[in-house]
Amino acid sequence: MPGRRRKNPDHPSATGPGTQPAESLLPADFELADLYGAHGSDDEDADDQPVLVPPVRLLPEDELAAQAAAVPLLARAIRLARWAAPTRPVDELGDLLPADQVAAARHLGLAPAEDGGTSRPKAGGIPEDSVLEALRIWSLASDLELVVPAHDAEGNRVAGPSQELAPVEAGDVEAVLELWLSAAEVISELAAEIEPLDAEPDAGEQADEDRAEELLSQYEEVQAEAAELLDEALQVLYEATAFAQPGQETVPLGVLAALLVVPDGEEPDEEMLGDITDVMVALDPMLSDLEEIGLLEYQPIDPELFEEAEEEIEGEAAAAEARAAVSPEADDAEAARFGLVKLTPLGQYGIRQWLLDKGYDAPLIGEYATGDAAALLQGIAEAVNVLPEQEIQVWLAGREPVGAARELLEAARGNDPVAPLRRMLAQLAIGELGEAVGPAVREVLDDRELGGAARALLLSQGAANVPEPDRPMVLWTTVDTYAGQLLDLAGDAELERELIARMPVADDPAGFFGELWRVEHPYTAQVLETIGELHPDKRVAKEARKAAFKARSRN
Incomplete structure (x- = not known):
């Protein structure tokens, strides 16, 4: 299942003059539950959609x-x-x-x-x-x-x-x-094995042979299902570890089971809660076996939680246990009783090797940070499974701030298809360098492509004496900023709609768009078309569509 971006309020995205700050929408900052399709989706086309594996950082x-x-x-x-x-x-x-x-x-x-x-x-x-x-x-x-x-x-x-x-x-x-x-x-492989089915009483030679074949077929099917469940659980655990903050890599077993059972965006019903319990019980011994080889750290389910219940209340008891296991209100001690699992550095290494062997692209953090600023920005902009902030931090490490800022600004220039996104990423990277790079940023205040973002950077750092941009720069930067954000969202209609709804359109949309369609920017018409399609205000949307037509006609 394709990865989806998510908002990150900790890092404001590129904002130009005349626009309001927006939450950062960075390439391939995925929601965990959208990865791998291992949580019971009924989408018939799920198997045809790309699998995006998030990058990880491995030990030497x-x-x-x-x-x-x-x-x-x-x-x-x-x-x-x-x-x-x-x-x-x-x-x-x-x-x-x-x-x-x-x-x-x-x-x-x-x-x-x-x-x-x-x-x-x-x-x-x-x-x-x-x-x-x-x-x-x-x-x-x-x-x-x-x-x-x-x-x-x-x-x-x-x-x-x-x-x-x-x-x-x-x-x-x-x-x-x-x-x-x-x-x-x-x-x-051994962890996914189950005990053979018990032999049945002698029913005659031919009957016994037929029954043996039937039992063997059932046994092989159950074995394959157990192996597939373990494989999916390890993949989801790999992703959870990739996205986790340092020190927060431990995953409650109930949460892991829920990711494997509950379709994205749904709340578990009673039947799903029973399935979550079944998955937890099935994974419990398998994860214990994998702990022995150093693949993960595992605290098993407290056996008192799953003592055999009366048949008539067994389903209710299982659902209650599952509900408690996935409850966000559970404290650490309570959650621990339902099992805790943490992938080790060896486990990350091992699962990544298995993914590579299966033909998946399983990148490492820093793959785009080995070259110059142009390679960094272009690589992040074109990649579908990259964590931009991580790549940027690797690239910035040990670099002289002012020199790095100048290199990033130079790499942000251009009018190629990903240039707006490249400029947005450059602004994010330069923002990590702090106030020391102010002189380098001021050098491009008069640059049509970089001046608007440069002003936004300086103002975000509390700089004084930042000159007001002229109207053409405001309009050009507005188009460029929204183009970069739309490129980042990669066609995610829901997030695009949220972005467009926040667009600061003046009380006079006809006048605003009457100026905007004249901006000589490669993405002017596309930005206007998107506003016309997605803006919730019908009056604004109509004016945007009219402006988009004019922009197309001009070209």
Whole structure:
């Protein structure tokens, strides 16, 4: 589903002389619930609409590799693979033999030599659950090809460390991250698995075969649905993290489930509340599994919340729990009882790699901030999934303010199709530099393209002695400002209507538009046509349409 802009009152958009300040409408500042279409939309064309993935900021790869190597599950798999040197005997499935199962558990420190009677021991006093855990880690090491099968001189089955192990142990960044990605994929696949359906009583050979095929088909369908649910949940969590303010990346499980269930712009009804509960219960064990590989941090649902209820009130109880889970009035302690999930830096890295593997454009913050000001402004203006303020902050970091302002002003010039939006972005960027750039801004006060925005910048900073613009500059800047904002909105009729409704049209619209249609600007006619189509005052709209016709006729 295409991303939509949202208003950001913290940064006033470009405003020229004669216009009123408007809320900032920046390119691709998306609403989370509009992304991915993972919340139950019935739109038949939803699958044909573009998927916009917001940009993220990742840690340096060496830091990510260090975090990956420190994940206990992966560290144990690496340790167990080295322990297998030169080889260990295995069965036909590649599993360790009983004697080495105990030795592996001891090597990993999974249990003390004496179990203290807390669980049923196997040979050597090692608890059975510790041995099973060692076997699970051995299986992961095998899946990751840290250990590989072979035959010894006598033809017996053995397994030992692979060549893949050495660069990982040496801390090679690429090798470690590749190994972690493979491990995360294995664990995510296992997380989506469900217990097989119980076998049914013997009903004859043919009947049993037919029933087995039916059960297998149902099982595979449920598995696929679970995997799809987890995939969608991780994608939405990725987006929530991208948009979150620092320190606010944690998402209540009920909110995550609601984003997957409730169509955009709707309030959940009783049926949806039941579905939200089902999604929360389904995701709970899967997210717990993913926490083990370092993909996310997860606080599970408090089991007391979902104790088995009487059948006749089960639906009501589930709906009540779901309503409480998504309630904005819930305090932190109450919300935590319904589950909390937070994507880790490793998780951001991993999900982005999966998105790239699926062919999605998953950009990084700073991709447009590596060149000069022209590349910055043009890149942001043309991109559909970019966070402008983030890109601007990256570009400004470490630059000398006055020099940066001059470069931005020069890059804002032009009459190409995105020039108005480029000027609006330049004004936003220069506004971040503060009062120190005043002298550079004053240098362009007489420039037809930049003078109006320059005055707006100076006035927003409280500067004195800012000369009044002449009427032609006021009119040109008015057209340019609205053109930039309309370009930014990219055809979103609802937000365009809000913008046009705020337009400060004088008591004499005929006189105002009688001046405006004469402005020599590439977007004069289009701006007037949009006003004529969307302005709520019929008198204003009529005069705008007449002016648009004159502007078109002149060309």
